Amino acid sequence: MDELADLTETLVAIPSHEDETAAGDAIAEWLRAETDARVDRDAVGNVIAYKGATDDPDADTLAFVGHHDVVPPADRQTAGDGNAGDYVVNRRDGRIYGRGAADMKGAVAACMLAFRDAEPPAGRELAVASFVGEEVGGTGARHAIDEGFVPDRAVVAEGSTDYSKPGVTDVAVAHKGRRASTLVASGTAAHASEPAAGENAIYRASDAIDEVRGLDAPESTVFGERVSGSLAVTMVHGGETWNVIPERCEVTIDERTVPGDRADIGRAADAVEGVAWEVDQDLPPMACGDDAFADAALAAAREVHDDLGLDAPEHVVKPHATDAGWLAEAGADCLVCGASEPGEAHTDTESVGIDVLERCYRIYRAIADRE
Template sequence: MDELADLTEKLVAIPSHEDETAAGDAIEEWLRAETDARVERDEVGNAFAYKGATDDPDADTLALIGHHDVVPPAERQTTGDGNAGEYVVKRRDGRIHGRGAADMKGAVAACVLAFRDAEPPPDRELAVASFVGEEVGGTGARHAIDAGFVPDRAVVAEGSTNYSKPGVTDVVVAHKGRRASTLVARGSAAHASEPEHGENAVYRASDAIDVVRELDAPAATVSGESVTGSLAVTIVEGGETWNVIPERCEVTVDERTVPGDRADLARAAEAVPGVEWEVDQDLPPMACGDDAFAEGTLAVAREVHDDLGLDAPEHVVKPHATDAGWLAEAGTEPLVCGASEPGEAHTDTESVGVDVLDRCYRIYMGVAERSF
């Protein structure tokens, strides 16, 4: 456990919100020093390692996956400006405090240690990967997938702790995606004292909003777990001054998508003249369709919890998009299981429990060695 905590502290101390290079260097150097695996680094900074049946074209590939980029730190979490100063890292009361401790350098440390120590079945290629750009839309994952990195199965080490109940690390079988859209309403300007001479874009936008309010939110069922999306107008911007009929109004829509279903947002544009629908960002949802993998991973997690005298974890649904969505879209069967607890990631008091990291390490080891 000390080795895991020490490696976590080392990685957390390395700034990686503007430039992930140094953190990726540290992961690559550790893998080369501590393993006999084939270690690779691609042009965007993703780090990979492979061992096991790497020469068998029929071998299945199981990957342990994390990311080493983080969101910008709070002032209290860094010793200097930008990537010039190290992040502040403190260990107290069994927890490691610092930007990226929970999301997700602690889990990356657990992944690489489990990769080193695991003895996979003879017909399995075991991989570990740490991506860049997860916090900005999965740029690293998408680059890796485009270059051919599509493992058969993957455990993405994002947070799943304390979802079903306090004190357990659950296994996520599905998560929501996020589609950010803009409804652009166009009209024609006129003096506000003669509104009949113009077409009010705000009114058209209001009519489109009424259509959005009547749309059904997407919903699905994965491994017996209900996944319910959502749909909400979050920003309305239109008009330039008080005495001119507005000729343009933009409506921002936040949609949480689910596997296999999306809201019919195109209807809002089709139903109202002068309105267009534009998709700004589309982070895919995730669902694991491999029941044996999902059940086997949960069995491993329950064995680990039982050995530690903890309550049993469950299959759960995660509300947040992760790199698992990109992998699922590419054909990988992914699950999410990791140390971060709700309310820890992206906060100025971010921390992770050393005992939870150890629990994750044991789960990753067990999954890497188990046949499915």
């Protein structure tokens, strides 16, 4: 499918790590030129298009969801200085190389073509959405949700690394979330020659860390499989000079949350005098609540794989958070299915297999057309 590879190259070449405007313009212009869909561009730069039963108040909405922002490129991935020059794109040996090829402009291109070509059954509204700000906490997805974008079901075509087996496009029915938080220990400064005259914030932080080490990591069950989160202290910062009892110490905690469970980090703050708990970022987990949707998507994926002579895909759990978490929290039933290949996303040699994108396109079309 040369059209898919060409569209991927066009999107990948457009810088979008600091300003997603040009990439969003290209997506919106293509949708207006290639489809009869209603194409909306919101205040933050999201692109959302609808077709099918758009005037039916009882229509059920299926959305293909991606994002066109990317992480900052390596020097070798730019033809100029940051957003002043296009990204470098190369096609060789059946792959497209460039920042955002895997995560996730290739999958966005597959969604756009599947949206154009699909013939959804009566009573189904089909949408395609490409968000900004996914790489910085889902700012675009949250804005779209606040403005009313909550489809009944969504296939999030995330291209991040390592949730599918090599050579297979699996269907993720759940993913972990991430909560980043800080325990702030406050004390009283004093000269280090008289430690009893102060309250050592580092000691208080150490006591709080011991409490964290005793907490259970979150766990859940999704589609009969145990999903285990994690909890780890990742940074400690306290004190300003060698001869002063520190009056402040901060402890950074990385927690991978799971659907329905979180660690009781607040208990560590409650247990130690002078310690407060602050949540810095909370990316929600996701679990698909519609078994029929999950099974139908897997059946569609298996038909495509069987037709191509490939090993059968499976329901899997993705270890990383995506915009599916925000959509699920708002009430959409979500799955994640995209061009996930080992060791590609966010690397300075990022690439995507053209055959993988074509497989994704066929899966998305099959899901959209299914009764």
